[in-house]
Amino acid sequence: MKKTTIGIVGYGNLGKGVEVGLKHSVDLELVGIFTRRQPDQLETSSPVYHIDKLVDFKDTIDVLILCGGSQKDIPTQAPKMAELFNTVDTYDNHNEIPTHFEKLDKVARNNNTTAVLSTGWDPGLFSLNRLFAEAILPKGNTYTFWGPGLSQGHSDAVRRVEGVKHAVQYTVPKQEQVDAVKNKKSLDYNKQDAHKRVVFLVLDENADEKKVRESISTMPDYFYGYETEITIIDQATFDRDHTGMPHGGTVMRQGKTTDENTAVYQFGLDLDSNPEFTAAVTIAYARAAGKLAKEKQYGAKTVFDIAPSYLSPKDPKELRKELL
Amino acid sequence: MKKTTIGIVGYGNLGKGVEVGLKHSVDLELVGIFTRRQPDQLETSSPVYHIDKLVDFKDTIDVLILCGGSQKDIPTQAPKMAELFNTVDTYDNHNEIPTHFEKLDKVARNNNTTAVLSTGWDPGLFSLNRLFAEAILPKGNTYTFWGPGLSQGHSDAVRRVEGVKHAVQYTVPKQEQVDAVKNKKSLDYNKQDAHKRVVFLVLDENADEKKVRESISTMPDYFYGYETEITIIDQATFDRDHTGMPHGGTVMRQGKTTDENTAVYQFGLDLDSNPEFTAAVTIAYARAAGKLAKEKQYGAKTVFDIAPSYLSPKDPKELRKELL
Ligand SMILES: NC(=O)c1ccc[n+]([C@@H]2O[C@H](COP(=O)([O-])OP(=O)(O)OC[C@H]3O[C@@H](n4cnc5c(N)ncnc54)[C@H](OP(=O)(O)O)[C@@H]3O)[C@@H](O)[C@H]2O)c1
Ligand SMILES: NC(=O)c1ccc[n+]([C@@H]2O[C@H](COP(=O)([O-])OP(=O)(O)OC[C@H]3O[C@@H](n4cnc5c(N)ncnc54)[C@H](OP(=O)(O)O)[C@@H]3O)[C@@H](O)[C@H]2O)c1
Numbered sequence: 010m011k012k013t014t015i016g017i018v019g020y021g022n023l024g025k026g027v028e029v030g031l032k033h034s035v036d037l038e039l040v041g042i043f044t045r046r047q048p049d050q051l052e053t054s055s056p057v058y059h060i061d062k063l064v065d066f067k068d069t070i071d072v073l074i075l076c077g078g079s080q081k082d083i084p085t086q087a088p089k090m091a092e093l094f095n096t097v098d099t100y101d102n103h104n105e106i107p108t109h110f111e112k113l114d115k116v117a118r119n120n121n122t123t124a125v126l127s128t129g130w131d132p133g134l135f136s137l138n139r140l141f142a143e144a145i146l147p148k149g150n151t152y153t154f155w156g157p158g159l160s161q162g163h164s165d166a167v168r169r170v171e172g173v174k175h176a177v178q179y180t181v182p183k184q185e186q187v188d189a190v191k192n193k194k195s196l197d198y199n200k201q202d203a204h205k206r207v208v209f210l211v212l213d214e215n216a217d218e219k220k221v222r223e224s225i226s227t228m229p230d231y232f233y234g235y236e237t238e239i240t241i242i243d244q245a246t247f248d249r250d251h252t253g254m255p256h257g258g259t260v261m262r263q264g265k266t267t268d269e270n271t272a273v274y275q276f277g278l279d280l281d282s283n284p285e286f287t288a289a290v291t292i293a294y295a296r297a298a299g300k301l302a303k304e305k306q307y308g309a310k311t312v313f314d315i316a317p318s319y320l321s322p323k324d325p326k327e328l329r330k331e332l333l
Numbered sequence: 334m335k336k337t338t339i340g341i342v343g344y345g346n347l348g349k350g351v352e353v354g355l356k357h358s359v360d361l362e363l364v365g366i367f368t369r370r371q372p373d374q375l376e377t378s379s380p381v382y383h384i385d386k387l388v389d390f391k392d393t394i395d396v397l398i399l400c401g402g403s404q405k406d407i408p409t410q411a412p413k414m415a416e417l418f419n420t421v422d423t424y425d426n427h428n429e430i431p432t433h434f435e436k437l438d439k440v441a442r443n444n445n446t447t448a449v450l451s452t453g454w455d456p457g458l459f460s461l462n463r464l465f466a467e468a469i470l471p472k473g474n475t476y477t478f479w480g481p482g483l484s485q486g487h488s489d490a491v492r493r494v495e496g497v498k499h500a501v502q503y504t505v506p507k508q509e510q511v512d513a514v515k516n517k518k519s520l521d522y523n524k525q526d527a528h529k530r531v532v533f534l535v536l537d538e539n540a541d542e543k544k545v546r547e548s549i550s551t552m553p554d555y556f557y558g559y560e561t562e563i564t565i566i567d568q569a570t571f572d573r574d575h576t577g578m579p580h581g582g583t584v585m586r587q588g589k590t591t592d593e594n595t596a597v598y599q600f601g602l603d604l605d606s607n608p609e610f611t612a613a614v615t616i617a618y619a620r621a622a623g624k625l626a627k628e629k630q631y632g633a634k635t636v637f638d639i640a641p642s643y644l645s646p647k648d649p650k651e652l653r654k655e656l657l
Contacts, residue, residue: 029591281595
């Protein structure tokens with residue numbers, strides 16, 4: 010069987026995750042990593058090319074996995090690359106997904122390519138489970154809890170506070186709320202009250218601890234109004250316990266099948282590495298993109314539009330026999 | 334919008350679940366229930382017809398939901414009905430699914446109908462999650478735990494023991510094993526040791542309790558070799574606590590995203606009523622069958638072959654905006 014050939018665009022956390030993840034898929038083959046930086050700056054044993062060379066690979070790469078940032082990179086990179094390549098991205102700016110879809114769909118249809126957008130876990134697997142749960146249990150409520158997990162944006166915000174040397178912020182769902190949904194209790198859910206913000210930080214020498222704590226707790230948008238826990242730790246503890254990128258969360262739906270009977274639908278992830286797992290999802294959707302393009306199913310596709318069997322390297326017959 | 338019209342074939346637990354479940358779906362409409370018994374024997378306010386009248390509904394029913402038993406009814410009913418109708422079933426005889434698929438696929442292709450098989454939760458949602466988890470985390474192990482839930486077959490077996498008046502048997506996963514997988518510990522799993530069998534029974538007057546207990550614990554295939562707990566209760570307790578049909582379970586996969594990092598993928602159901610929830614899944618797939626047939630996507634389809642958006646009454650644009 011001819012392998013599906015893959016290019017990685019952008020070599021950050023996600024790009025590195027895709028690079029290692031591809032090693033677990035015998036039907037996929039990495040052709041190269043494409044970066045805006047000088048190729049020889051990247052520490053890797055995979056082939057690296059400058060992004061300007063991408064066009065030379067038009068006929069050798071089946072699917073590009075776009076690993077740029079959702080804020081600045083994907084909105085410009087994705088529509089441009091979908092002109093020449095089948096693509097997959099993990100675009101996670103929820104409000105802008107419909108616009109991103111429309112742009113990609115137009116480009117992909119005009120150029121006979123397939124562009125799979127917003128894969129990963131949220132958007133991605135969480136979205137899928139929101140859909141399944143709601144379609145199956147129309148009478149009910151869906152709840153999403155994020156974490157325990159590292160929030161990059163909030164960690165950055167803490168690091169900018171005067172007197173902070175190193176910091177991480179974990180978003181942690183309130184267990185009693187998760188348990189309430191699990192145990193079929195009613196819950197008056199709002200995202201803010203359902204999570205707490207847990208900060209671990211190393212102080213600068215001579216920093217004013219009281220002032221640091223206050224600056225964080227009162228920071229608008231990021232911490233103000235949230236239950237926030239701040240723990241001061243030393244450098245050694247920080248280095249030992251807080252350099253990973255764990256994340257995860259739960260999507261749950263409580264639904265009534267009749268007035269008397271409740272069903273709880275639950276989907277959860279517990280990830281040592283957010284970018285590696287996001288990469289793993291993206292890789293499965295890259296396989297799907299390759300198959301869809303072969304079938305001339307062109308245009309933009311979301312996780313909602315792709316039959317599950319496309320994600321697997323196994324053929325439909327094997328799947329029915331082994332997994333149904 | 335024209336509603337999709339539905340017929341229910343067979344009026345047991347599942348058929349009744351579909352009847353009530355359809356009330357939650359504004360885009361679906363029940364035309365009638367079809368039974369092998371005398372129609373006036375069935376207690377319901379829905380229209381009931383003898384199954385011999387089905388053919389008269391060829392042009393008024395879009396999709397038939399087949400609610401017969403997997404053992405004896407579905408293997409004969411499904412291929413016959415797929416000649417005239419689009420169908421959905423919950424066929425759960427895992428070993429025979431490939432054969433059932435081949436038979437249905439032939440009939441459905443020859444007659445331009447769509448036949449969706451083996452929906453429900455296992456097979457069905459559990460199968461879907463086994464597929465997603467394995468495709469995303471190729472390096473790992475999948476574990477299925479069933480229950481806590483009522484096992485019809487085992488309850489029947491206990492009831493046949495001399496001295497037993499009423500009985501129920503719940504299959505209960507061993508919590509320490511579930512927790513081990515959740516907590517990223519390794520687990521040497523086998524189905525038998527992962528579950529215990531919990532029996533509640535009411536004795537006949539003058540029954541020999543010791544003999545009853547022994548007959549159950551040593552019953553080959555059903556209980557022998559399993560950790561079995563037997564509790565004797567009185568009739569009032571039985572009537573109060575043990576007349577429902579709860580079920581559920583968990584599909585989990587522990588996967589390595591790199592040698593260092595683990596991801597735990599988890600899908601769980603906790604159902605007050607197994608047949609009502611199975612019905613709810615089947616109803617969503619009946620919607621999908623209606624859409625597929627309209628698009629002339631004929632033949633047999635499993636849950637692996639159907640894009641998630643087909644299950645929802647919302648259109649793809651709404652789905653992207655609200656759920657992605
Ligand atoms: N859907 C989901 O569930 C999900 C989950 C997690 C993340 N995501 C998305 O994934 C996106 C990418 O995340 P990420 O963690 O990989 O972001 P990142 O590490 O900041 O990388 C983003 C881009 O920045 C450039 N870059 C990386 N390291 C650099 C360095 N040392 N110096 C200069 N440039 C560097 C790379 O492009 P060049 O190689 O071209 O320089 C890279 O593609 C996020 O924006 C997020 O939206 C989605
Ligand atoms: N995939 C899954 O996750 C899943 C989960 C649960 C169940 N299932 C499947 O669903 C199937 C149906 O389950 P069920 O609980 O609905 O079975 P059931 O109650 O035994 O009904 C099966 C059939 O028996 C007939 N029947 C029912 N009550 C009767 C009565 N009082 N007297 C005479 N006949 C009667 C009905 O046909 P008529 O109306 O024509 O007489 C009915 O369609 C099971 O075999 C199982 O395989 C699948």
